[in-house]
Amino acid sequence: MPQNGKKSGQETYFVITYREPQEGNIVSLKAGTVTDSSLGLSFIAISDFVFSTSNLVVNPAEEDLEKRLENVKFLHLSIYTIISVEEVGTEHEGLSFKKDRSNLVVLSPENNPPKDR
Numbered sequence: 001m002p003q004n005g006k007k008s009g010q011e012t013y014f015v016i017t018y019r020e021p022q023e024g025n026i027v028s029l030k031a032g033t034v035t036d037s038s039l040g041l042s043f044i045a046i047s048d049f050v051f052s053t054s055n056l057v058v059n060p061a062e063e064d065l066e067k068r069l070e071n072v073k074f075l076h077l078s079i080y081t082i083i084s085v086e087e088v089g090t091e092h093e094g095l096s097f098k099k100d101r102s103n104l105v106v107l108s109p110e111n112n113p114p115k116d117r
Contacts, residue, residue, distance in 0.1 A: 016082065
């Protein structure tokens with residue numbers, strides 16, 4: 001079974017790019033699961049890490065990250081350190097968070113009231 005705990009036919013995963021709090025480095029991580037964290041509203045939990053094993057090119061940064069996350073069940077990241085979350089693949093319906101209480105309203109430029117002159 002692959003390291004991400006999913007079936008080998010599954011092609012969907014997330015690429016999470018974040019700023020590491022300790023050193024300030026930008027890190028990209030592949031994971032099968034991104035959910036809301038039990039630590040609170042300003043955290044997300046990342047699990048089912050995906051590391052490429054078929055590449056012929058050795059990537060020392062990815063090997064270091066794989067060693068660091070070897071025994072980690074969930075990586076809890078603050079939303080303030082996250083730069084982007086990209087969904088890669090076609091089988092996933094997208095992210096949905098159980099504790100999300102946001103009510104985001106997007107107004108298009110056509111609906112904006114005219115400015116007084």
